Amino acid sequence: MNYKLIDHTADFGIHVFGLNPKDLFINAASAMFEQIAESEDKSWEKKHDIKISGADWPDLMVNWLRELLFLWSARQMLIKDIDISSITETGLAAVLAYDAYHPDNHILKSEIKAVTYHQIQVKESSTGWEAKIIFDV
Amino acid sequence: MTHQLKKIDDYRWELPQSGAMNVPGMIYTSAALQKTKDINEPVQQVANVASLPGILKASLAMPDMHWGYGFPIGGVAAFDWENGVISPGGVGYDINCGVRLASTHLVEGDIKDRLEDLVNALYQNTPTGVGSTGSVTLSYSEEKKVLKQGSRWALRQGFGVDNDIERTEDSGCMPNADPDLISKRALERGKKQLGTLGSGNHFLEVGVVDEIFLPETARVFGLFEGQVTLMLHTGSRGFGYQVCDDFLAIMTKHVHKLGINLPDRQLACAMIQSDMGRRYYNAMACAANYAWANRQILLHQARETFQRALNISPRALGMNMVYDVCHNIAKKEEHVINGKKQTVCVHRKGATRSFPPGHQSICSEYRDTGQPVIIPGDMGTASYVMVGTEEAMDETFGSTCHGAGRVLSRKAAKKKSRGRAINRELEDKGILVRWTGRSTLAEEMPDAYKDISQVVDVVDGAGISKKVARLRPIAVVKG
Secondary structure (H helix, E strand, C coil), X not given: CCEEEEECCCCEEEEEEECCHHHHHHHHHHHXXXXXXXXXXXXXXXXXXXXXXXXXXXXXXXXXXXXXXXXXXXXXXXXEEEEEEEEECCEEXXXXXXXXXXXXXXXXXXXXXXXXXXXXXXXXXXXXXXXXXXXXX | XXXXXXXXXXXXXXXXXXXXXXXCEXXXXXXXXXXXXXXXXXXXXXXXXXXXXXXXXXEEEEEEEECCCCCCEEEEEXXXXXXXXXXXXXXXXXXXXXXXXXXXXXXXXXXXXXXXXXXXXXXXXCCECCCCCCCCCCCHHHHHHHHHHCHHHHHHCXXXXXXXXXXXXXXXXXXXXXXXXXXXXXXXXXXXXXXXXXCCCCEEEEEEEEEECCXXXXXXXXXXXXXXXXXXXXXXXXXXXXXXXXXXXXXXXXXXXXXXXXXXXXXXCEECCCHHHHHHHHHXXXXXXXXXXXXXXXXXXXXXXXXXXXXXXXXXXXXXXXXXXXXXEEEEEEEEECCEEEEEEEEEECCEECCCCCCCCCCHHHCCCCCEEEECCCCCCCEEEEECCHHHHHXXXXXXXXXXXEXXXXXXXXXXXXXXXXXXXXXXXXXXXXXXXXXXXXXXCHHHXXXXXXXHHHHHHHCCCEEEEEEEEEEEEEC
């Protein structure tokens, strides 16, 4: 597992690891969606392109997860696979493969209301890259 | 950093002004509550809030305080209307999350045999759970009317009676709401969710008045011992989260203009008298109005469900609003500070308005008693009806606590519930529960919350609201 859950009284968060920024951002997104829903279905076909910008690494991470959470909350898109084609400290471009939510195929686990800036951390470490993100649930 | 609190009396602990703090902190708590968990993190947040520009008198925290994002949950802070800030983090994501209480003409014995049918019907007729969509379908132009009119919109559609609105804080509408400031994304999320309960700690609860503390006030509120009540707790759903998120994203980009070093990005804020500050205040009002319309529709649906499930007339049911309070909000109010009347922006994040007898913002029926304050507890214990006081006006910008406050994280609660059937345990206590989310029941189990009576005893002892009645749950619907 490339992430750990951070346990807080009213909310929860993730401590995510990656070899490089691209890996880290993909792992953070996967970790978030593992908290949102479980599914048996592996036949996702649908694709969606997105571009995200940010002021720095932490801001880019919040904006990235916030965009994915919007796609889920408003459009019922459960992100299953991510291809990040380019990433810098201030922007990334990605292609998402997703499942459209259906109660027969997915079990919802928890509602994440928002991705917060609270105690946000994204940094390079001795073994690669890591990030801490707190969600409002 | 560990903060040293200075005990003032059995209910008040001061956080002396130090470092970047512009004012001291004041924490309403008790020795017993402080032992229940580590309070260092929320106390640090009280200090952070005290460092924001234009804060007046003190950064306050109620006894149900716990760690939040930016501001602590249970935090109250007032900022100078001309020279202070407004902060989305001081309101929270669920703008105008709140509680509504209705009384009935029924007593427990009237529904005891049919309680199971009733809870099943309430569960069936109330959209609950993650991403639930409502029974009301809105066009974008109609949605904007909801945002502008609040409860009044719901009433015009036939959801409720006039009396419901009079007994809602601010009559269920903040008049400054400006729907043109709302993003397409927020409108998209709001379109489908009106008339839904949501998930997490939101609930609909049938209760019984268990004990009366102030008989005369209870009588004015329409409450008597043994009476069946209905309480619901929800807010502005995805619409409010999106409004908060939109403004946090913009404000974090612009906050450097204030020339202050924020200890936490989640404290992003803007001067109230700036374009950004005004836009947030008027957009937040849209979410507040959405939440009031939402609770109005849910109440109406619950009324109809009671009538059908129990096969009784509206008159026999007599489901009358007691009051509706919001506990995540920022509002323009007048308060007396150091003997001087001042216009301020009061942020209540997980705190309830507690206005005293005689206050002009309270409907005429409650003008002599003070406003009803509704404090929900966990689903296995009790909830309280309290009343607003002059002491709250003097000390806490007319504010008091909002609920029990979590003591266990969701993960810790799940761990503690392992091998236990929480629904059975509740049933043994005479509480029927229906729920949607797989882990909702474990996460929301009574052990996960502070003892509500300890929380309420602090605000009662401090005098910032007084106990009127205790309600005991008998049926609960959770998201």
